Amino acid sequence: MMRRANFRLRPAGNARWLASGLLLLAGAAPATDAPAGGTAPANDFRTTIARAGFPALSTDLSSGETSYSCGNLAVRVTPHRVRYPFSLPDDSGPVAVDVWTTAFSGAPSLELRVRVSCLSGQQLLPVTQTLNALTLPGTAGSQRVTIAVTDPGVPAEDCRFWLEAAFALDATPCSSRWILDKVRVTSRVRDRIFRSRFPATP
Numbered sequence: 001m002m003r004r005a006n007f008r009l010r011p012a013g014n015a016r017w018l019a020s021g022l023l024l025l026a027g028a029a030p031a032t033d034a035p036a037g038g039t040a041p042a043n044d045f046r047t048t049i050a051r052a053g054f055p056a057l058s059t060d061l062s063s064g065e066t067s068y069s070c071g072n073l074a075v076r077v078t079p080h081r082v083r084y085p086f087s088l089p090d091d092s093g094p095v096a097v098d099v100w101t102t103a104f105s106g107a108p109s110l111e112l113r114v115r116v117s118c119l120s121g122q123q124l125l126p127v128t129q130t131l132n133a134l135t136l137p138g139t140a141g142s143q144r145v146t147i148a149v150t151d152p153g154v155p156a157e158d159c160r161f162w163l164e165a166a167f168a169l170d171a172t173p174c175s176s177r178w179i180l181d182k183v184r185v186t187s188r189v190r191d192r193i194f195r196s197r198f199p200a201t202p
Helices: 011-028
Strands: 045-049 068-070 080-086 092-103 110-118 127-136 141-148 159-167 178-189
Touching (some): 092 159, 159 178
Antiparallel strands (some): 045 178, 080 159, 110 159
């Protein structure tokens, strides 16, 4: 009577097989995969809508439910500031922030800044920086502006991002002159094994 061969792998052999399989799988799609016909890495972008804006001071008056309308009736030295906080997925970095605005006749200038504050487990105090900023002159009309930002390269889970809009009140009140309609954030996955495309030639 012939004995049946035992093809079961021992635990050590099984572990070696799994490890080699995972390495082979990872090697099939390195992080530098280029899109078909191109040489630049294929990027995976995500877009999200920032949460509702919050005024920085109790004296920063506003109105509106689906949009943010500046409501200060008097001039003052301190600008009216509103902040739109947003979070990014892990291992992602910011690319750009789009802002839809509407200005009416006599509107003061509006400064837009994309900011980030980070605190890792090894830090005692957070580090805050401005990633980019631009100023709108207050010309009447509706527009969408894009604020391109440079990825700070810090872990997203250790950071808080926000868009800060500052209405100048030193010469003109902002009431009924400025509306922030919507804020959209575009982020990019920094690194991943599988991207949306693979090279045309292996």
